[in-house]
Amino acid sequence: MADFVMEAKHVYKTYGKSGKKASTSIDIKTKVEAVKDVSLQIRKGDIKLIFGPSGSGKSTFLRCLAMLDIPDKGEIYLGDECLTKPGVDLNKARARIGFVFQNIYLFRHLTALGNVELALRQVLKLPKEEARKRALDALKEVKVTDCVSKYPAQLSGGQAQRVGIARALSRNPDIILLDEPTSALDPELTGEVIDTLRDLANEGTTMLIVSHEMPFAREVAEEMIFYDEGTIIETGPPSQFFNAPNTDRARKFMTRIINRTTREY
Amino acid sequence: MLDVWQQLILLLEGVPLTLSISILSFLVGIAVGFPLAFIRVYEKETSFLVDAYEKIFRGIPEIVLMLLFFFGLGPYFTFPFNSAFFVAVFVLGLRSGANQSQIYRGAIYGVGNEQMIAGMSVGFSKWRSIWYIMVPQVFTFSTPGLGSEYALLIKDSAYVYVIFLAEVMTRAVQIRTSPPYDAVTPFVLAALIYIALTFPIALWLDKWGTKRKKKIGL
Numbered sequence: 421m422a423d424f425v426m427e428a429k430h431v432y433k434t435y436g437k438s439g440k441k442a443s444t445s446i447d448i449k450t451k452v453e454a455v456k457d458v459s460l461q462i463r464k465g466d467i468k469l470i471f472g473p474s475g476s477g478k479s480t481f482l483r484c485l486a487m488l489d490i491p492d493k494g495e496i497y498l499g500d501e502c503l504t505k506p507g508v509d510l511n512k513a514r515a516r517i518g519f520v521f522q523n524i525y526l527f528r529h530l531t532a533l534g535n536v537e538l539a540l541r542q543v544l545k546l547p548k549e550e551a552r553k554r555a556l557d558a559l560k561e562v563k564v565t566d567c568v569s570k571y572p573a574q575l576s577g578g579q580a581q582r583v584g585i586a587r588a589l590s591r592n593p594d595i596i597l598l599d600e601p602t603s604a605l606d607p608e609l610t611g612e613v614i615d616t617l618r619d620l621a622n623e624g625t626t627m628l629i630v631s632h633e634m635p636f637a638r639e640v641a642e643e644m645i646f647y648d649e650g651t652i653i654e655t656g657p658p659s660q661f662f663n664a665p666n667t668d669r670a671r672k673f674m675t676r677i678i679n680r681t682t683r684e685y
Numbered sequence: 686m687l688d689v690w691q692q693l694i695l696l697l698e699g700v701p702l703t704l705s706i707s708i709l710s711f712l713v714g715i716a717v718g719f720p721l722a723f724i725r726v727y728e729k730e731t732s733f734l735v736d737a738y739e740k741i742f743r744g745i746p747e748i749v750l751m752l753l754f755f756f757g758l759g760p761y762f763t764f765p766f767n768s769a770f771f772v773a774v775f776v777l778g779l780r781s782g783a784n785q786s787q788i789y790r791g792a793i794y795g796v797g798n799e800q801m802i803a804g805m806s807v808g809f810s811k812w813r814s815i816w817y818i819m820v821p822q823v824f825t826f827s828t829p830g831l832g833s834e835y836a837l838l839i840k841d842s843a844y845v846y847v848i849f850l851a852e853v854m855t856r857a858v859q860i861r862t863s864p865p866y867d868a869v870t871p872f873v874l875a876a877l878i879y880i881a882l883t884f885p886i887a888l889w890l891d892k893w894g895t896k897r898k899k900k901i902g903l
């Protein structure tokens with residue numbers, strides 16, 4: 421049995437190319453180093469929170485963990501299995517990882533129930549009744565029970581994101597990765613989703629969350645990770661970040677984010 | 686000498702054949718166009734073959750292909766190329782496949798790659814994600830284009846008079862070439878029949894698509 425549910429070892433991911441465009445001979449640099457030598461370990465039941473400026477590569481790193489983006493270099497482990505080795509069945513691995521997207525990405529042609537049920541039926545191959553039961557249980561857990569037969573376009577943002585969370589957790593994944601689950605929502609709807617995440621946290625769900633919801637972070641996160649310019653700058657318990665971050669950059673960022681938060685509420 | 690009603694009845698007897706040619710070609714077009722569109726978007730290595738196919742079938746008039754397959758190849762092959770009906774559906778279906786591939790390709794971009802990523806995030810492989818998540822949405826997204834493609838097939842089925850299938854157009858030409866060589870009535874009647882065949886279905890597809898798109902928020 422592996423020590424960690426998920427582990428990243430020296431992961432790199434670069435986007436774009438740098439070089440000359442032949443026709444113009446102008447240097448174009450579109451190379452973005454989104455993930456540079458990032459390592460991370462997550463134990464069962466851990467709740468870790470990644471935060472940092474926009475465009476620093478947090479989302480890319482999360483996608484790399486789920487192998488939705490393939491890292492250029494480095495290793496990703498899901499339990500004992502190394503996902504970055506060639507020949508690994510990534511689809512099977514992804515079925516064991518829950519992923520919640522910033523922009524939700526529910527399947528638009530399926531109802532809320534259909535969204536949760538689809539993978540249970542077609543990926544886990546559960547019989548019809550069992551899949552339905554598990555889907556309804558998951559929807560109950562995120563407190564979406566009155567609109568299970570509505571289509572995504574008919575749901576509010578908060579409901580849709582909770583369905584997104586239900587879709588991720590219905591497969592009983594080893595870990596749920598959440599990519600800014602509330603940043604596309606207004607404060608009221610954010611509250612709904614945060615409540616759901618708090619419930620999951622209390623049940624001991626293993627989660628890695630990209631978020632800037634600081635009160636929530638303080639409450640549930642065991643560890644906070646400050647991520648900037650493609651790499652981890654500082655890690656520590658919430659108290660460290662809220663009282664006295666070790667690095668300058670983290671201190672500046674925390675000051676700004678706490679000021680913003682107090683202004684907004 | 687046939688009066689207008691007799692001419693109309695004669696032409697209407699060709700409608701089932703016109704419809705079966707266009708409907709079958711349309712289905713062949715779906716069967717060909719759907720996979721081609723997805724190959725074009727998601728299999729970059731082989732997409733040039735799809736491109737070549739589209740350019741060839743969109744670039745040659747179907748009347749040329751029909752004459753070539755029926756008269757040029759028919760005598761050297763037995764079934765199916767000696768069957769005019771097969772040649773008609775074959776040529777129109779493959780041409781429609783090239784057109785529909787382009788319609789679906791636009792729709793795939795319209796639906797967006799995020800849906801694919803979401804599908805893969807729950808454990809689907811690329812092709813299963815395409816099947817369960819992209820295909821239903823792409824079809825909905827394509828309905829306006831498919832409506833005009835269907836109308837195009839009804840109209841282009843008229844070309845099969847060159848290989849003597851007794852559909853609406855062939856019958857109109859027959860009336861024209863028999864005494865008293867009336868060149869107006871049969872073609873006006875044929876025009877009305879074609880309008881009646883194309884219009885309702887294109888309209889219905891468009892309406893159905895709009896309603897469904899609204900429902901799923903596309």
